Amino acid sequence: MAVELFKEKYRSQVREVVLGATKEEGGTRSHTLKVGGESALPFLHFEGKIPNRPLVAMEIWDIVPEEWPAGLKSFFEDVYNDPGAWAKKCVEEYGADLIAVRFKSADPDIKDASAEECIATLKKVLEAVGVPLIIYGCGKAEKDNTIIGPLAEAAEGENLLLGVAEQDNFKSVASAAMAYKHCLIAQSPIDINIAKQLNILIAEMSTPLLDRIVIDPTVASLGYGIEYSYSIMERARFGALQGDRMLAMPTIANVGHEVWSKKESFISEEEQPGWGCQEERSIGWEAATAGALLQAGMDILVMRNPKAVGLVKKLIDDMMQDNS
């Protein structure tokens, strides 16, 4: 007896966004990467196309990440003082698809680094690696508004992914993306309506930007509210496939940032004997968070632990196998 498979017929698909630009395209990247483009729910190859594999970005800082736990820091000890070398190590040794540079030094309470100082760092990273880049400010909107524009200008044509535009603070990032030909991250606090609204606002500034937006729907770590993020993502992706063009963007999640502040990642086995080996637990916690989000349709995962990165890349290889 042949079972008649249930295949959803969707009206639409996720937009495809290109990251990076090669020399011919006005940048200096060795290659470009495509994300999104799905016309089916995550990895359901039997009913639509999953043309691009989800990407794993590794996060690097422009200062020594003192707050990272020792086990995590140890992977990068030799390269902390050189963001270029750090990025190179992530790409060459750990297989990062992209590099996400976080300009922590700009934080007024840390170094209050100027836009010029950040630009110098960005140039080093651009020279050190050929992969497309994501850039994040220090997380304080007022300061970030003064550095993202200049960074975008200095890297004109590279087609960076600029972080982050929010509902009440999107203009500087959106205009930088528009003026210097970059993509941008539109971040919303796990709320579909805000995600849509923000995309509409960005589109009002410039319609072509719609094909350059990557949504950050805001994620929580495994065990710390991830189920809310998961469900919001599922709803958004389903909405996109059913024809909501203002939600039909690829997505990005700051996985490493969320999980590494959580006890399950860093507490030692001596302090919490019932939870097993800290090193493997932390890898597991980060990889499991990423694995769960992949099932909701996440397209770019920004991660920290190289071993978790390796595992998640393998999982993605497996998930990309045809299952029709």
Added chain:
Amino acid sequence: MGLTGLEIFKHLPKTNCKKCGFPTCLAFAMALANGKTSLDNCPDVSDVAKEALSSAAAPPIRLVKVGSGDNVLEMGDETEIFRHDKRFNHPTVVAIAVNDNEDIDAKIDAINGLAFDRVGQHYEVDMVALVNASGDAATFKAAAEKAAAKTQKNFTLVTADVAAMEGALQVLAGRKPVIYAADKDNYEKMTELAKANGCPLAVKGENLDDLAELVDKIVALGYRELVLDPGSRDTSKVLADMTQIRRLAVRKKFRSFGYPTMVFTSKDDPQEEMLQAITYIAKYTGLVVLNTTKKELLLPLLSWRANVYTDPQKPVAVEPGVYEIGEVNENSPVYCTTNFSLTYFLVEGEVDATRIPSYIISVDTGGISVLTAYADNKFTAEKIAAAIKDLGMEEKVKHKQIVIPGAVAVLKGKLEDESGWEVIVGPRESAGIQKFAKERFA
């Protein structure tokens, strides 16, 4: 999933004879759809219609029970494709495989140890999957005896050999284990065994077509306590099969797939098999069998299971109020947080671990987390100040100091003005509380 009034109406006699007490068949159908009357009240409904209505009204996925006594696990009875529509009902059963030719005592000890208390919840591995790896019936039976003596957990018995299954069932039938599995060669005998012992029977197909066919044959033999294994083992294929089974059962009411599902992980590397299981728990699997007994990997897995199976509609909350942690006195520190259960228990766990008797004020935020509540004006200086007052904290302690979460440090000034208390900004993450308390209160 119930039928609509119109769907029921199609099966009624349509004579409007009023014997049921309703003016028309349609009115009766509507009442039936709302659960306000029962089909027996229509004397004229045909047997064919009765059968159609009762099978159509049955849940799309059968509820199947494993175990006996107080140790029953329920599987299936799911009605949804997406958890945001409505809560998923029965958390994936997590089983660990034990081979009959390995050191059984050691592995079962490890499995018994796979229990975690986290955020006010208890997570544990549910089941032992005893595998007839030796291929020998006597070894399998002996292993069943050993394992049964070692653990109270439920069992899945894994062998295609009917004689081996029979032997193990002599030991374990009383615990109603899952019999794994009926396949195309042994299904008649396995079904007999399952029937005779009242145990759930796993049905293993080579693919979906094969599975449906086998299920129908077993149902024709009169047995319905089934668990379905589509036989796939590659992660992507398992995802596809689990999705098909769920969709066809729920959306198409395809009876052959109206049962809970199961699968075995296939990776040798424990981290990789954990990630396979993460995927399977997300997507519709009723029972997953792993090999690893590493705590550090079961903790994330069981946490994910708990996350997927929480109610998406209402946040889990604790009663707002003041909680005493340890033998408190007038010098005890006072912490405040929200009444979102996850938040509260994270804080409680850490405060408890400081070993300094303390009060925790759980402010009524409608069961949402610190920053969510802050952003939604439900965790405000006014509210915290009111809680301090209403809960009589001034009488309970004499120091007038309160610790607030680091994430809402901005509330400090206003809260001091509102309450007249000194506000101490605590760490941002609850994980920092022990160190903070040691420096501050020890």
